[in-house]
Every structure is written in structure tokens, then in C-alpha cells.
Amino acid sequence: MIEITLTAWQMLVVKLLIILIIVPVGALVGGYVLHKEMAHMQHRLGPMYAGGWHGWAQTLADGIKFAYKEDIIPASADKRVFSLAPAVIFVPVLLLYLVIPIDRNLIVEDLDVGLFFLLAIGSVGSIGVLMAGWSSANKYALIGALRSAGQLIAYELPIVFSAAAIAMLAGTLSLVGIVEAQDWPFILWPPGLGLALFLLFLVGAMAEMALPPFDMPVAESELITGPFTEYTGMRFIFGFFFAETAHMIAFAAIGTTLFLGGYKPIVPWGPLDVIPGVLWFFVKTSFMVFLLLWIRFSFPRLREDQLQKFAWKVLIPLSLVLILVTGAWVLYGP
Amino acid sequence: MRLEAADALDRVKGALGDRVTDASLNHGQVDLTVEPDRFVEVVTILRDDIALGCRFFTFLSAVDRSTYKFDGDEHREAGSAGSQNGKGGIEVLVHLYSPDMIWHVNLHVPLDFESPVCPSITGVFKGAEWHEREAAEMFGIHFTDHPNLTTLYLSEDFEGHPMLKSFKLPARSYVKAWPGAKDPDEAAAAGGR
Amino acid sequence: MTIKDPELQNLQDSSAFATEVSEGRLVTEQMLLNVGPQHPATHGVFRLLATIDGERIVRAEPIVGYMHRGYEKLVEQRDYRQITNLISRMDWLSGINNELPLALALEELMEIEVPPRAQYLRVALAEMNRILNHLMFFQSFSAELGAITPTFYAFREREDIQYAMETVTGGRMHFGFFRPGGLKEDVPRGFTAMALAAVRKVIKRLPDYEDLLTGNEIFKQRTIDIGVLDKEVAYSYGVSGPIGRGSSIDMDVRRDEPYLVYDEFDFDVCRGTHGDCFDRFWVLLHEVIESAKIVEQALAGLPPGPIMGKVPRVVEAPKGEVYIRTENPLGELGLYLVSDGGKRPYRIKIRTPSFSNVSALPHVLENTLVADMIAILGSFFFVLGDVDR
Numbered sequence: 001m002i003e004i005t006l007t008a009w010q011m012l013v014v015k016l017l018i019i020l021i022i023v024p025v026g027a028l029v030g031g032y033v034l035h036k037e038m039a040h041m042q043h044r045l046g047p048m049y050a051g052g053w054h055g056w057a058q059t060l061a062d063g064i065k066f067a068y069k070e071d072i073i074p075a076s077a078d079k080r081v082f083s084l085a086p087a088v089i090f091v092p093v094l095l096l097y098l099v100i101p102i103d104r105n106l107i108v109e110d111l112d113v114g115l116f117f118l119l120a121i122g123s124v125g126s127i128g129v130l131m132a133g134w135s136s137a138n139k140y141a142l143i144g145a146l147r148s149a150g151q152l153i154a155y156e157l158p159i160v161f162s163a164a165a166i167a168m169l170a171g172t173l174s175l176v177g178i179v180e181a182q183d184w185p186f187i188l189w190p191p192g193l194g195l196a197l198f199l200l201f202l203v204g205a206m207a208e209m210a211l212p213p214f215d216m217p218v219a220e221s222e223l224i225t226g227p228f229t230e231y232t233g234m235r236f237i238f239g240f241f242f243a244e245t246a247h248m249i250a251f252a253a254i255g256t257t258l259f260l261g262g263y264k265p266i267v268p269w270g271p272l273d274v275i276p277g278v279l280w281f282f283v284k285t286s287f288m289v290f291l292l293l294w295i296r297f298s299f300p301r302l303r304e305d306q307l308q309k310f311a312w313k314v315l316i317p318l319s320l321v322l323i324l325v326t327g328a329w330v331l332y333g334p
Numbered sequence: 335m336r337l338e339a340a341d342a343l344d345r346v347k348g349a350l351g352d353r354v355t356d357a358s359l360n361h362g363q364v365d366l367t368v369e370p371d372r373f374v375e376v377v378t379i380l381r382d383d384i385a386l387g388c389r390f391f392t393f394l395s396a397v398d399r400s401t402y403k404f405d406g407d408e409h410r411e412a413g414s415a416g417s418q419n420g421k422g423g424i425e426v427l428v429h430l431y432s433p434d435m436i437w438h439v440n441l442h443v444p445l446d447f448e449s450p451v452c453p454s455i456t457g458v459f460k461g462a463e464w465h466e467r468e469a470a471e472m473f474g475i476h477f478t479d480h481p482n483l484t485t486l487y488l489s490e491d492f493e494g495h496p497m498l499k500s501f502k503l504p505a506r507s508y509v510k511a512w513p514g515a516k517d518p519d520e521a522a523a524a525g526g527r
Numbered sequence: 528m529t530i531k532d533p534e535l536q537n538l539q540d541s542s543a544f545a546t547e548v549s550e551g552r553l554v555t556e557q558m559l560l561n562v563g564p565q566h567p568a569t570h571g572v573f574r575l576l577a578t579i580d581g582e583r584i585v586r587a588e589p590i591v592g593y594m595h596r597g598y599e600k601l602v603e604q605r606d607y608r609q610i611t612n613l614i615s616r617m618d619w620l621s622g623i624n625n626e627l628p629l630a631l632a633l634e635e636l637m638e639i640e641v642p643p644r645a646q647y648l649r650v651a652l653a654e655m656n657r658i659l660n661h662l663m664f665f666q667s668f669s670a671e672l673g674a675i676t677p678t679f680y681a682f683r684e685r686e687d688i689q690y691a692m693e694t695v696t697g698g699r700m701h702f703g704f705f706r707p708g709g710l711k712e713d714v715p716r717g718f719t720a721m722a723l724a725a726v727r728k729v730i731k732r733l734p735d736y737e738d739l740l741t742g743n744e745i746f747k748q749r750t751i752d753i754g755v756l757d758k759e760v761a762y763s764y765g766v767s768g769p770i771g772r773g774s775s776i777d778m779d780v781r782r783d784e785p786y787l788v789y790d791e792f793d794f795d796v797c798r799g800t801h802g803d804c805f806d807r808f809w810v811l812l813h814e815v816i817e818s819a820k821i822v823e824q825a826l827a828g829l830p831p832g833p834i835m836g837k838v839p840r841v842v843e844a845p846k847g848e849v850y851i852r853t854e855n856p857l858g859e860l861g862l863y864l865v866s867d868g869g870k871r872p873y874r875i876k877i878r879t880p881s882f883s884n885v886s887a888l889p890h891v892l893e894n895t896l897v898a899d900m901i902a903i904l905g906s907f908f909f910v911l912g913d914v915d916r
Contacts, residue, residue: 042679139560143582143897212673213745216898298739300746301673303898304582361635361849390778391765392852392861393878403846403867427863427876429850433762433776436783440850440863461764464886472599487592487915496600503600 015108019097027245030289031059034245037293069233074137077230081135086231086239088128092121093243096250101176103263103277114175115167118254119160122208125243126152132239133227144226147216147304154311155207155214161319162201165193165326166258179262186261190329193322198259200319202291205251207311209244211292213299214307252288253281260284337435339363346439349383350376363438370452373426373443377458380430380439388430388439394455394465396473397425398499400447423447424473424498428455445475454480472497557585562900564593570667570904571911573885577892577900584900587892589885594915602875607633607842610872612703617879618913619700620660621856623692624653626705628862629875631786632851633707634836636844636866644832645709646788651825652695652704653787654818655688655722658729660856661769661815664908668808669740671905672749677739684732687725694718707842709835719826726819737812741805750804754891754903757802764890765883768858769814770907773799773807780854792824804906811908843870855880857908881913 006014032047035058039046051057073082099114101107111117126149133145167173169190170181186194207214210226228240256262261284263277302310337345339362346364347357353376356367368376380388399422426443445452454477455462466477467486474495477483485492494501515523563574572593578585598617602610610629615622627649634641666681689699695714696702704711740746756766756774767778779796781789797813799806844866852861858880865874884907891903 038675042676043683044679139558215673297676299674300669300740300743300749302745303749303896305896306748361847363850389759389762391763391883392859393765393863393876393883395863395876397865397874397876402865402873429861429863429878433778438850440848459763459765460760460890461766461883461886464882485592487595496597501600503597503604 015098018108019094023094023097023246024242026249027242028059028063030245030249031062031241032056033289034293035059037290038297041294041297063237066233066237071235072230072232074230076137078135078137081131082230083235085128085132085135086235086243088131089125089240089243090128090238090246092124092128093246093250095121096247096254099175100250100253100257101179101262102281104176106278107176110176111174113173115163115173115178115258118175119156119163122159123152123156125247128239129227132231136227136230138230141227141229144229148210148227150304151207151210151214151216151307151311154308155204155315158200158204158311158315158319159208161316161323162197162204163258165197165323168323168326168330175257175262179257179264182261182264183268186259190333193325193329194259196318196322197326198255200315200322201255201259203315205255206292206295207307209247209251211248212296213301215301216304216307248292249285249289252285252292255288256281256284260288335435337432337437339437342435342437342439345385346380349379349386353379360440363440365440365442367442367444370443370445373441374453374455374458376441377428377430377455381458387432387434390431390433391459391461392429392431392438394426394428394462394469396469396475396497397427398473398497399423399425399444401499424450424475426452426469426475450475451478452476453478456480471495474498560897570909573909573911573914575888575892575900575904577897579897582897584892584895584897587889587900589888591885591911591914594911596916598877598916599875602872604871606870607707607844607872610875611705612701614877615701615703616912617877617916618660618855618857618860618881618910620663620910621656622698622700623656623696623702623704624660624853624855625860626703627653627786627853628851628860629864630705630707631853632849632862632864633842633844635849635851636847636864637707637838637842639708639836639838641709641836642833643788643830644713645834645836647825647829648710648714648834649705650787650789650792651722651822651829652692652702654821654825655692655726657818657856658726658815658822659685659688661811661818662729664811665736665808668811668905668908671901672746674740674743674746677736680732680736684729687728688722691718691722691725694721706835706838708838709833713834719829723823723826726822730816730819733812733815741809741812747805749899749902750808750906752801753804753899754895754906755802756887756891760890761802761887764887766858766887767883768855768880768908769810770807770884771858772797773810774802775800778859780852780859784852786851786853788825789821791828792821794820804902807906807908841870843868844872852878857881857910857913858884877916879913879916881909881911882916885909885914 032055036046036054047055047058049055050061073079096118098109099107099111099117101110129148129152130145133141133148136142166178170178172178172181210216228236231239263281265272265275265280339359343357343359343364346354346366350357350366353372354366354368356365358365366376380386402422404422424445424447426441426445428441428443430439430441431437443452450473452475454466456466457479463481464486466480467483469475470477470480470483471485471488471492472495484490488496557578557580560577560579561574562577564572574590574593576588576590578587598614601613605613607629611626614629615625617625633639662681662685666678669675669677692702693699695718696704696711698704756770758774758776761771761774761776766774767776771778775798777796777798780786781794782796794817797810797817799810844864846866846868848863848865850861850863852859854860859878860880861878863874863876863878864872865876867873888904888907892900895903
């Protein structure tokens with residue numbers, strides 16, 4: 001056993017390095033998975049050439065290409081806000097990875113209020129989207145930003161409520177504590193309630209990340225890329241592509257932690273304990289990513305007002321009811 | 335309830351009487367010649383009369399008959415205003431169709447070649463708006479009472495009326511100078527557009 | 528909206544907006560939005576000048592002519608046989624259907640009789656092209672609504688039919704195959720089987736597409752009661768084809784005035800009831816089934832014989848005028864041919880379906896939402912080459 005003692009500052013550097021390496025690599029892999037899954041579902045092959053074997057380096061090649069692109073800022077855009085917006089979108093996504101437990105002892109920062117931190121940081125991105133749309137001096141970007149702002153605010157609540165219900169069931173806000181409190185059969189317990197909360201979280205997450213069927217803000221065929229229409233090069237990659245993919249993986253990881261049991265084995269069968277928790281976490285997160293992408297490619301998009309109606313008239317009352325039911329379960333249930 | 339062409343012709347003659355200057359059959363379709371001042375009236379009757387029922391607006395266009403070889407005619411020059419029976423000028427052509435009784439009617443409205451003016455039928459058929467705009471810019475016809483007689487296909491500063499026989503296709507006769515700047519520096523110097 | 532906070536009410540800001548707000552009136556502005564000419568949703572260079580108030584369209588004015596090539600002038604300078612390839616490029620998704628009215632008009636004026644084998648083959652090829660066209664619009668409509676997957680399914684089906692047509696005509700999109708009097712040449716051996724197999728594959732997969740979209744709740748919410756086109760309004764604009772039939776207009780040239788040998792085939796005319804986007808799309812999908820039926824009957828009953836009638840060596844139409852119309856996949860394609868004897872036409876007026884259909888857009892787009900505008904534009908199935916000629 002090697003004894004390593006590090007000062008607080010050195011620990012900080014190590015933690016930052018972990019985040020700054022893992023997240024982009026994860027985003028690259030996630031992007032590749034996106035391309036391949038979309039391709040196979042559409043009866044075609046997807047990237048096949050970049051890197052040799054089945055185009056594994058496609059997203060890497062894309063990233064390098066974007067680094068070469070000219071950095072264009074529209075003449076009538078608000079320069080400072082325009083430059084800052086991608087950062088405001090990307091940095092909170094990075095921070096999300098701080099508190100996600102990969103294994104019992106593998107977590108960057110084990111906060112006691114981990115869940116609260118997650119939800120709070122996750123909503124900062126909305127400001128970034130508004131900044132991007134407004135400062136672009138482009139009518140299409142403005143429409144996209146306004147749609148996005150309304151959507152993000154509306155769909156925060158189902159996520160918050162379902163996460164709060166889970167916190168109530170687990171009795172703690174710390175993410176490690178939540179995973180420890182979960183037992184097989186994970187989302188099937190409490191019966192019905194767990195599944196309902198999971199679906200609520202799933203729908204809220206898809207809308208939070210502006211994935212189809214909730215991708216009105218970036219409706220490709222109408223607004224080109226919505227708030228990010230005027231962005232090119234590295235700003236575009238960091239603000240849009242990286243943020244979207246990293247966000248999706250982050251939410252998949254959060255969903256795994258809250259609902260699917262995090263790093264615990266799928267069934268509490270003795271021989272399975274030999275498989276490290278990291279692998280279980282990885283398998284479950286991959287399943288969540290696959291699910292999110294599957295839904296993404298299958299449905300047309302909801303119109304903005306239908307989206308809002310769905311949130312305010314269906315999802316939020318439903319989540320309030322579920323909170324009450326959860327409270328009743330915690331108080332009077334087994 | 336199909337209407338045979340001969341019956342259609344009888345009905346049309348009966349309903350329109352002397353509002354049309356000529357009514358005949360042509361390849362199974364009714365052909366009418368109308369003067370411009372009775373044009374809107376005739377179209378309205380064709381649409382509203384239950385026995386006729388031409389509710390479907392197929393198209394409105396024009397034909398420049400100035401070089402058309404009428405019977406017993408020598409070759410005529412494009413744009414010659416002299417005509418036979420007033421027929422050698424610009425002619426507005428309207429085609430209507432009755433979807434219930436399945437019969438067609440072609441309306442020919444001969445106009446004066448020097449200043450072609452025709453009343454607009456947008457009040458009767460809303461779809462005529464675009465067709466009349468196209469005929470106006472292509473043939474130089476002025477449609478009175480048209481809600482928005484601007485150019486449809488051509489740019490506002492286009493000179494001439496392309497579909498007239500006197501308008502030669504540039505590629506086959508002469509070359510017009512390029513109207514704008516010839517390279518990017520010139521364009522920037524001119525103020526950048 | 529009045530401001531109750533006394534501090535804010537005393538705010539003496541010189542901007543007009545602040546004064547407006549503090550006096551209790553909120554001012555909104557109408558925005559002029561240019562949809563196109565370069566826009567992913569508009570099937571080509573089509574510009575829509577929309578005045579929008581928030582998310583609602585107050586007025587929409589289509590501006591066309593970006594693709595105007597002057598067909599009607601060009602054909603006056605060309606031989607009749609040279610025109611075929613030219614007018615095939617109007618509605619580029621229905622290449623072979625565009626050549627049909629010209630051939631029929633010349634046959635009518637010159638009184639040429641077309642042998643039955645040519646008639647049957649013409650019907651089969653025209654209907655196969657109709658399937659191609661409808662599948663293309665099926666994918667473009669879904670893609671605009673956000674469902675990107677049907678695109679690839681549609682193209683997969685189109686591939687087999689295009690291959691069959693390539694073996695006959697040599698082209699996949701522009702064919703140049705119909706001649707006045709018949710066809711350019713006979714079909715190769717094995718064409719019938721290949722065409723039937725391709726068409727049957729489409730029909731087998733069509734229920735999947737229907738389930739994927741028309742049964743989808745989100746799709747229904749986006750298209751039902753959106754962009755309603757009234758029947759009488761459609762008549763006055765001259766709207767025909769799947770769009771007209773979606774508004775329950777009972778018009779189909781193939782059934783009303785059968786040209787070629789359509790009167791020998793058994794097929795239904797699909798009609799919608801409400802005139803909304805969903806009905807137009809539904810008519811589009813079901814027309815594919817009807818076209819497949821016609822192709823099967825045509826190829827099953829294909830008579831042997833020559834494929835070209837008695838056509839003089841020099842194609843000269845006698846003096847006369849005739850209006851011939853056919854059922855183009857997008858609507859009624861008509862050709863008014865004015866001939867004064869000679870090898871060139873005196874005047875051809877090409878009545879294209881998309882021109883009349885698009886002229887009805889301002890009426891339909893009034894008072895709709897911006898997101899609905901995309902659905903309506905997609906459901907109007909127009910091709911810019913047809914609109915602009």
C-alpha cells in the first residue's frame with residue numbers, strides 16, 4: 001500500500017484534473033455513441049473511416065476540426081456577453097460531475113448536500129442560453145432563446161420534485177447516502193411510486209437538455225440551431241456540442257445514482273460482488289444514455305405551447321401529488 | 335354528373351347570350367371570346383350559375399398573338415399592332431373548370447396591343463392574384479382593381495416584358511452588360527450591399 | 528399592468544419604454560421575419576416574409592421567383608422534341624409525369640394513335656414516379672416536424688424503385704423517356720419482375736410508417752386542426768392534388784377525364800375531410816397504396832406489341848390550340864399548347880400545380896403560430912421548380 005499524503009491544494013489540482021480529463025473524454029465517447037446509435041436505428045452505418053476501425057475517432061476529428069475554425073462574432077452582437085455565454089453553459093455541466101459517486105469511495109467531492117448542489121448548479125445553464133440568444137443580434141436566435149428559457153424553467157420543477165421525493169425516501173441529501181439507501185429491486189420499490197418518479201425525472205431531464213421530443217429551442221428545421229446559430233468554432237463546440245453531450249451523460253449518471261442504484265450490483269447475488277462498482281455504474285449509465293438517445297430519434301417534436309401546457313398542466317401537478325404520496329409512504333409505510 | 339361538351343356549349347350560350355362575342359367547341363372544351371368590359375361579368379356568371387358551376391380556377395395567362403399566323407396571313411412582324419378582327423394583339427387567356435360537371439371553358443379576352451388594360455378578376459377568384467401579377471410583368475398588361483400588382487418573378491428593376499414576341503432572349507441574340515459591380519473591390523467601393 | 532411600488536413610480540427615466548411601463552401600458556412590437564430564401568424547411572429557395580407578433584403570424588407573404596428560369600419563353604425557341612428534357616425539370620421529383628402532357632398534347636393535335644403497350648408502360652412508369660414523389664414528401668414532412676428517422680426509411684424504399692426506373696430510362700430523377708407517339712425504347716427483360724418487387728416492398732412497409740407517424744400522439748397534436756384549407760377557398764385558388772383532396776375536393780384527373788388507359792384500372796381516390804395538415808398527409812400516404820395497385824394492374828396486363836405509333840419524321844403540330852391536363856403527383860399539371868403549324872410551339876402555357884397551391888399559403892398562414900408555419904409549409908407539398916418554372 002503506497003502512502004500518499006497530499007496537501008489540500010494538491011488534492012484540489014488532482015480533482016480538477018480528473019474532471020477536466022474525464023468529462024471531455026466522456027463527451028467524445030458519448031458523441032460517438034450518439035452517431036452510431038442514430039445510424040443503426042436509421043438503417044445505415046454511421047462513422048466508419050475516421051481512425052480506421054469503425055470510425056472511433058470521429059468525434060475527436062470533429063473537435064480538432066472545430067479548433068481550426070475562424071472565430072466569427074457578428075458585427076452587431078454584444079461582444080462580451082457573446083463570448084461569455086458558452087462558458088456560462090459549459091462550466092455548470094463540468095461542476096455536475098463533482099458529486100457523482102462512481103464507487104463507494106470514488107467521488108470527487110462528497111458533499112453532504114450533494115443533491116441540492118446538483119439541482120442548483122444544473123439550473124445556471126438557463127442564463128447562458130438566454131445570453132447566447134440575446135447577444136447574437138439574430139432574430140432566429142432570439143426566438144430560440146425565449147423558447148428555451150421558458151422550457152428550462154418549466155421543466156426544472158419535475159426534476160426537483162422527483163429528486164426531492166428520492167431524498168425523502170432515502171433520508172439524506174448526500175448522493176453516496178442515497179445510493180447506500182437503495183436496495184434491490186431499485187426503481188420497482190416502492191411499487192409504482194419508484195417507476196413514476198423515474199419517468200418523471202426522465203421526461204424532465206429530456207426537456208432540461210432540449211432533447212427531442214422537447215427540442216423546440218434548437219428545432220433544426222426551423223431555427224437552424226436556435227440560440228447558437230451565430231456561434232462557430234470552439235465557442236460552438238464548448239457551448240453546444242460538448243455541453244449537450246456532457247449534460248446528457250451527467251443526467252444519465254444522476255438518474256443512475258438516484259433511481260437505478262448507482263454502483264450497486266443489479267441483483268444482490270453473492271458471486272456478482274466480485275465485479276467492481278465502477279463497472280456496474282458504467283453499465284447502468286450506458287443503459288440510461290441508450291434510453292435517452294432511443295427516445296430522441298423516434299419522436300417528432302412537441303410545439304412550444306404544447307410543451308408548456310404539458311409541463312404546467314400535467315407534469316407539475318403530478319409531481320406535487322407524487323411528493324404527497326412519497327411523504328405518506330415515508331411516514332406510514334414499511 | 336357529367337356534362338357533355340355540346341350540352342355545355344348550349345348552356346353557356348343560353349346563360350351568357352350576347353355577353354360573349356364568340357362561343358365554339360375546341361377539342362372537347364368550350365372556347366369563348368369576351369370583350370374586356372364584359373369580362374368580369376362573364377366570369378362571375380360562369381362561377382355562380384348553378385347550371386354552369388365553374389368554381390375551379392385553373393389558370394390565367396396571356397398570349398402575344400402579334401406574330402400568329404391567322405388564316406390567310408403572311409408572316410407578320412413582332413409587335414405589329416395591325417390585326418385581323420381585333421385578334422392580333424395581346425390576348426388574356428383564362429381557363430375555368432367545373433369539378434362537379436366536369437367540363438372546361440377557355441376564355442379569350444383580346445386587348446389593345448399598344449396599351450393592354452384588362453379588369454382584374456381577383457374579386458371573383460382569389461387565386462387570380464398571382465396569375466395576374468405574372469401576366470402583368472411578362473406581357474405588360476395592366477389589370478385594373480388588382481390589390482397588389484407588383485412583380486412576382488422578376489426583380490423590380492427589370493426592363494421590358496419578357497414574354498412579348500418583340501423581347502429577344504439574350505443568349506440567342508444580344509448580350510446585355512452586367513448591371514452590378516464586376517469584382518468584390520468594386521462592390522465594396524460602391525458602398526457594400 | 529400597474530406598478531404599485533412608489534419608488535418605481537417616481538422613476539424619471541427618459542426612455543420611452545420606461546415611461547410606457549410606469550404608466551401601466553406594456554408595448555410589444557411586431558417583428559418582420561424572413562423565412563428563407565435559405566432555410567432548411569422551405570424545400571428550396573422560397574422566401575416567406577412573415578410579420579409576427581410574439582409567436583403568432585399576423586401576415587405571411589410568399590416571395591417567389593428565385594428559381595424562375597423562363598420556361599415559357601425557352602420552349603418557344605425549341606423543337607418539340609427538345610422540350611421534353613426541359614420541362615421534365617420543373618417538378619423535379621416527378622420527372623416523368625412532367626413529360627406526359629406535352630406528349631399527349633402533340634398526340635391530340637397531330638392525331639397520332641399510341642399503341643397499347645406504350646400506354647400501359649407509360650401508366651406504370653408514371654405511377655412509380657408518383658410513389659417516389661410521395662415518399663419524398665413523406666420524409667420531408669416528418670423531418671420538419673422533428674422525426675428524423677423516417678427520412679432514411681423512405682430513401683431506402685425509393686432506392687429500389689429508382690433502380691428499376693434506371694434500368695429502363697437510364698435516369699434516376701430526370702428521365703427524358705416519353706416521346707410524342709410512345710416511348711423512346713422498350714423495357715429490358717426482367718423489368719416487370721423488378722418493378723413489381725420494388726413496389727410490393729414499399730406496400731409491405733407502409734403500415735410501419737403509418738404507425739410510426741400517424742398513430743403518434745405528438746404527430747397528431749402537431750398536425751390535426753392545423754392549417755385548415757376550406758373547400759371553397761381551395762376552389763378559388765385552384766388547389767389540386769393531395770392538398771386539394773385533403774380539403775375534400777373530389778378531383779382526380781385520372782378518374783374524371785381518363786387519359787392514357789386509366790379507365791381500365793381499378794383504383795380509389797383518397798380524400799380527407801377536414802383540410803388540415805393531418806388529412807393532407809394521410810391522403811399522401813394512401814395515394815401510395817393506390818399507385819401501387821395501378822402499377823400491379825398495369826404490369827400484370829402488359830400487352831405485347833410496338834411501343835411507338837406512326838409519327839412523321841418531322842414533328843410538326845398543325846394549327847390549333849388545346850389544353851391537356853394530367854394528374855401530376857402534386858396536382859393538376861396542364862399544358863395549353865398554341866400552335867400555328869411548324870416545328871416549334873407558338874406558345875405553351877404550363878399550368879403547374881405548386882404555383883396555384885402556394886398562392887393559397889397567405890390565406891392559410893394567417894393567424895397561425897410560427898411553429899405551425901413549418902408544419903403547414905411542409906404539408907403543402909410544393910416543389911420550387913414547379914412554382915417558379
